[in-house]
Amino acid sequence: MTERNRPLERMAWQLFELFNATPRSRFKIELPVAPWQECVRLAKLIRKAQAHDCVHATEHLLQQFLETQQTLISRLTALQQELKPSSNASPRSTVSDLYLDLKALHEEFASVEYDRHNHQLTVTTDEIVLDDLQLGPFAIVLECDQLGNVSPFRVEATDANPASGSSRTTHPHVQDDTLCEGEGRVPLERALRQGRLFDFFLIVRQILSSYNSESAYVRIADWHGITCHDCGSTMVEEDRESCFRCETDLCSDCSYGCQSCSERFCNGCTEACEVCHEYYCQACLQTCSECELLYCEGCHTDDKCPNCVEKQETEANFSSAANPSVHAVRVGEVAVSP
Amino acid sequence: MRVLMINNDGAGFADYIDVEVGTTVEQLFTQQVKSGRPSDYLIRVNRLPSHREQVLQEGDRISITARKIEGAVGL
Numbered sequence: 199m200t201e202r203n204r205p206l207e208r209m210a211w212q213l214f215e216l217f218n219a220t221p222r223s224r225f226k227i228e229l230p231v232a233p234w235q236e237c238v239r240l241a242k243l244i245r246k247a248q249a250h251d252c253v254h255a256t257e258h259l260l261q262q263f264l265e266t267q268q269t270l271i272s273r274l275t276a277l278q279q280e281l282k283p284s285s286n287a288s289p290r291s292t293v294s295d296l297y298l299d300l301k302a303l304h305e306e307f308a309s310v311e312y313d314r315h316n317h318q319l320t321v322t323t324d325e326i327v328l329d330d331l332q333l334g335p336f337a338i339v340l341e342c343d344q345l346g347n348v349s350p351f352r353v354e355a356t357d358a359n360p361a362s363g364s365s366r367t368t369h370p371h372v373q374d375d376t377l378c379e380g381e382g383r384v385p386l387e388r389a390l391r392q393g394r395l396f397d398f399f400l401i402v403r404q405i406l407s408s409y410n411s412e413s414a415y416v417r418i419a420d421w422h423g424i425t426c427h428d429c430g431s432t433m434v435e436e437d438r439e440s441c442f443r444c445e446t447d448l449c450s451d452c453s454y455g456c457q458s459c460s461e462r463f464c465n466g467c468t469e470a471c472e473v474c475h476e477y478y479c480q481a482c483l484q485t486c487s488e489c490e491l492l493y494c495e496g497c498h499t500d501d502k503c504p505n506c507v508e509k510q511e512t513e514a515n516f517s518s519a520a521n522p523s524v525h526a527v528r529v530g531e532v533a534v535s536p
Numbered sequence: 537m538r539v540l541m542i543n544n545d546g547a548g549f550a551d552y553i554d555v556e557v558g559t560t561v562e563q564l565f566t567q568q569v570k571s572g573r574p575s576d577y578l579i580r581v582n583r584l585p586s587h588r589e590q591v592l593q594e595g596d597r598i599s600i601t602a603r604k605i606e607g608a609v610g611l
Contacts, residue, residue, distance in 0.1 A: 272546065289540065289551065302583035371607030380607040385548035392550055394542065396583055400601050401544055404578070410606035 203301065209312050210297035216317060216342045217291065217393040228348050230273035236266045250459065250481040252443050262412070269380075276384040291393030299396040307399065308335065317343040321399045322356060326369065328409045329418050333359050333369050338402050345390055353377045353402065361416040362423050363434025369406060370414035379405060380413065420447075428452035428465050443467040443479065458482035458495055473497040473504055539592055542599040543568055545577075555592060562588040564598060577602055 240263040247255040291299070303310045309322040319340045326333045334357035344350035352375040355368035367373045371380065379386055382405045389398040411417050416435050423432035427446035439453040440446070442461035453462045456479040468477045471494035483492045486503035493503045502510070537557055541564070543549040555564060561581065565574050565588075578601045579586050592598065 276548065298583060378607050380605070381546075381602075382605040382607065384546070385544040385601075385605075388548035388550065389544065394550065397542060397544055397599055397601065400578065400599075401605060404601060404603060405605045405607045408604040408606050413607070 203297075206297055206300045206304075209300055209314075210293050212312075212314060212317075213296050213300075213319070213342055213395070214291075214293045214393075217296075217345060219343070227277065229277075230270050233266050233270040233273060237263065237270060240266060247442075250443070250461075250479070252481070255443060255445060258445065265412070269383075272381075272384050276387060289392065291395070296393065296395060299394065302396045303399060306396075307403075309337075317341065319395070323403050323406060325357075326406050328370065328407075331359075331418050331421055336369070336372075336406055338399055340395075340398070349376070349379070349386075350390070351377075351402070353406070361421050361435065363420075363436065364416055367415045367435075370409055370411075370416060370418060371405065373415045377402065377405060378413075378415075380410060426452055441467055443481075456482055471497055537592075537594040539564075539595065540597040541568060542597070544599060544601040545569065545572075559592050560588065561586045561590045561592065561598070564592065565600065569600060572602075576604070 240259055244256060244259045244263060247259055300310070303321055307321045308324055309320075311320045312318070313320070319342055320337050321340075322337045323335050325335050334355050337354045337356050339352050339354060341347075341350045353369070353372050354375050355372070358368045361367040364373070368375075369377075371378050382401050386398060386401050389395075389401060409418060411419075420435065420438075424435065424438050424447050425432055426449040427441075428448060429452050431449055431451075433449050437450060439448045439450060439462055441448060441453070441464035443463055444467055446464050448462070448464055452465060454465065454468045454477050455462055456468065457476045458478050459482055461479060463479050468479055469483055469492055470477050471483065472491045473493045474497055476494065478494050483494055484498060484501075485492060486506055487501045488506040489503065491503045491505065497504055537555060538552050539555055541549070541551060541553045549568075561579055562574060565577070565579060569577070574588060578599075580597075580599045580601075581590060581592070582597050583599075586598075
């Protein structure tokens, strides 16, 4: 016969009351505004990259757009499901379910503590290691009296190894103790709404155990600082600039602003106009059809550089001088143009 | 027979479903998760780790959680 655990039973009852104090009728509708705004921003950037024929940047942005679009769709789908009539609602946890969840949490995690005065359930993971980067254990603190709010939990590093350039970032996906759930957001929301505590903590742990380099506050490769592609110096995340064309990381000294389109570029993606000697990105420079000299829009005349235009004019003048309409022979006068 | 199926993947799903007597964990996984391998998921029966050949019982609680769930920056 299974032995009853009285403290866990009491905890399960308290949690049951808190979970049921947040009925569906008080469900706060949170529209996915952030992913929508990100889609709008990315679409704008894609159009810009396409206008500059930046193939690599366009591909990268399109991938980001697809992922953000998927997030938007998932969030809207989840909201739609949550707002369906209660007859279709998924089952909610009973006291018995919560008791079994708590028992399973004790077996699965290093530590489980409940602060009954502050209604905080804290579950601590084992050490999290991502690609050989040791980040230490994390305490997942669930505010059980805030279950109707968005993300009513925080994630605290108990033996933090923060990014060198950002002490607020204790994990590639945790900043200021807030976990950016990414793909886990919808299942986390559903688990909490249905009172599935064990699933909730398991999902958070799996997010902490995963790494998405495409969408990290600080990438693991940059955890101990970011290297400038051009000069090799190390910088912090806040100082990082990126080449608009090839997307390499640059320090502020190695990032050049194109005089025409104002985007930032690395040394390899910029050229000097050979007429005015200002720097421009390759997309904003043109090649002279005569001498193949690179020149900018400001120095542009038809499809020739100013040098060739001047040369052409000189030749035209010379030609006119050689064949005047009036021959000033022996009269002491200069040639007259037609 | 009825079991509680919890899929913590994608948009999430948790509800009672009917399965045939003798259904194994792997068979249920194949039915519920269209793409993906069982090894990429934590499959729990009544909150305990399970094995593929485990035969499900009436009232079992099966949860499927991806081992890798990618976080993101504040969306």
